[in-house]
Amino acid sequence: MVSALGMTMTLAGCGGDSVSPSDVTLKLVAADYGDSKANSSQKYWDELTKEYESDHPGVKVDVSVYSWTDVDRKVKEMVDAGNAPDMAQIGAYADYAAKGQLYRVDELLSIPVQANFVSQLSDAGQTNNTQYGMPFASSTRLLFYNKTLFSQAGLTPPESWNGLAAAAKVLKSEGVTFPYALPLGPEEAQAETMQWLLSGGGAYTDDVGTYSIDSEQNIKTFTWLKDELVGKGLTGPVAPAKLNRADAFAAFARGEVGMLNGHPSLMQAAAKKGVQFGMVPMPGVNGRAKATMGVADWMMAFKKNGHAEQIGDFLDFVYDDKNVLAFSHHYDLLPVTTSASEAMAADEDDQDLAPFLDQLPASVLYPVGKTSWAGISADIKKQIAKAVTPAGSPTGIFSSLQLTATAADSAS
Incomplete structure (x- = not known):
């Protein structure tokens, strides 16, 4: 390189x-x-x-x-x-x-x-x-979509959250197993989380590198995810807490996923299985997201x-x-x-x-320069999926993660 x-x-x-x-x-x-x-x-x-x-x-x-x-x-x-x-x-x-x-x-x-x-x-x-x-x-990450499923449903790739939810609703009505695959399982939940936070205008840290996990933007993002995707049954039969990235990728390669966030290795896996796919930047609140995860x-x-x-x-x-x-x-x-x-x-x-x-x-990367990040990342993997469960509270989960992150950062 x-x-x-x-x-x-x-x-x-x-x-x-x-x-x-x-x-x-x-x-x-x-x-x-x-x-x-x-x-x-x-x-x-x-x-x-x-x-x-x-x-x-x-x-x-x-x-x-x-x-x-x-x-x-x-x-x-x-x-x-x-x-x-x-x-x-x-x-x-x-x-x-x-x-x-x-x-x-x-x-x-x-x-x-x-x-x-x-x-x-x-x-x-x-x-x-x-x-x-x-x-x-x-x-980096892009939104992958199954071209065959989109064509059959008369859809075009979404550019906003509302467009993504609308497309997922149509895909569900067409019998697609995972309209949008949301892997918040322990394998790589911190990645899926970060991509969504960025698309909502937030991040794990603010412009000066201080943890801002419980920011208003972040809480709004996961409230939308809970209410508009998970709560409406648009993320498939496997609960986000139990869906790992590798399993979501494998389901996409089997033609069972309408949309998901993916990195370059997914191209080869999908192509080997004959899946026709497209890739677009991650949708944001009112148009394409301004930043993506690196x-x-x-x-x-x-x-x-x-x-x-x-x-x-x-x-x-x-x-x-x-x-x-x-x-x-x-x-x-x-x-x-x-x-x-x-x-x-x-x-x-x-x-x-x-x-x-x-x-x-x-692109925006994890705050890997912080010695506290490894522990915070592990906490996110364990806790974040609770925020989108029916009884979950995005505000409560993000506030708890913020308290832990602030304490860990101070200690380090």
């Missing part, structure tokens, strides 16, 4: 890391983006490190790939045991940064590579205005073993355009750098990803 600028700088402040390249083996722990052994990320890393090592005969890069279910826990166990890897490519960086365990990005990357990250992603990699997290992969996963480097110079040189190679685009293409993800994004936008073979790419510059 980074251009091949061929520039690696000797960085000031790294004198303590001056180890002979011939003595260095770098340990990287990475997440697996594949869904089978055949397309495991291990294959990507094996090919990439083989190429790197052929040009750097004194440096070895040992990569261990774990599933997303295990990788964050595995890295934590290694760090707690005093055996931190040199690098980790996982879901969050803020806790390690807060403990002073990570290199700053400017201690590692050459200046052109550091400057090439998409600005929203670079900003999200900061804690206390210092970047520790390097974005590794990203995606998601990024993170690369970080631990100071435990030193090796800043060698780590930086290897990561400059990782973020070369060729390598970034190869990974993005294989897993239907978006590049995290400007030059690779521009290359993807100009490539006719990548036009299926263009709508997602168009959303990235105005």
Whole structure:
């Protein structure tokens, strides 16, 4: 995802890391983006490190790939045991940064590579205005709709909430199982929630980064969801609290869903099953939403073993355009750098990803720079679906989440 600028700088402040390249083996722990052994990320890393090592005969890069279910826990166990890897490519960086365990990005990357990250992603990699997290992969969300079901019902893609509800009502009358699939189950409820909050003009935090979960806009959004979609039976036979994202995606690929929020990987799954689908920006209150959700996963480097110079040189190679685009293409993800994004936008073979790419510059990411976010995200997964149940209170649930978030933020 980074251009091949061929520039690696000797960085000031790294004198303590001056180890002979011939003595260095770098340990990287990475997440697996594949869904089978055949397309495991291990294959990507094996090919990439083989190429790197052929040009750097004194440096070895040992990569261990774990599933997303295990990788964050595995890295934590290694760090707690005093055996931190040199690098980790996982879901969050803020806790390690807060403990002073990570290199700053400017201690590692050459200046052109550091400057090439998409600005929203670079900003999200900061804690206390210092970047520790390097974005590794990203995606945005669009509203997917089943073209066949829409055509049969005489519908066009909605641009507003009222249009979405009206379309869902017609789809229900046509016997569609899930007119709008609302996955608020524990797998990824925080994502579906955030997309709806953004479409209602809210977010998890305000413009200065303070938690604003119980804002008027957020409460209004979930009150509308409860009354106009869930309460009217337009979200299908599975209660939102019991519907996970993976199950909603699978139902869409079976042709059972009229509409849902999706990321790029859903395209491939739906196409394999022969589902004709379209994608549009998420509807907002009175027209298309002004912002969409962006998601990024993170690369970080631990100071435990030193090796800043060698780590930086290897990561400059990782973020070369060729390598970034190869990974993005294989897993239907978006590049995290400007030059690779521009290359993807100009490539006719990548036009299926263009709508997602168009959303990235105005996307809003989780507040991952807050050490409190991991706990708050877990609370949202457990609590948020209660807000749309018949007896649920959006005001009560959001107020409770806000109290917890404020306390956690103060403590951190």
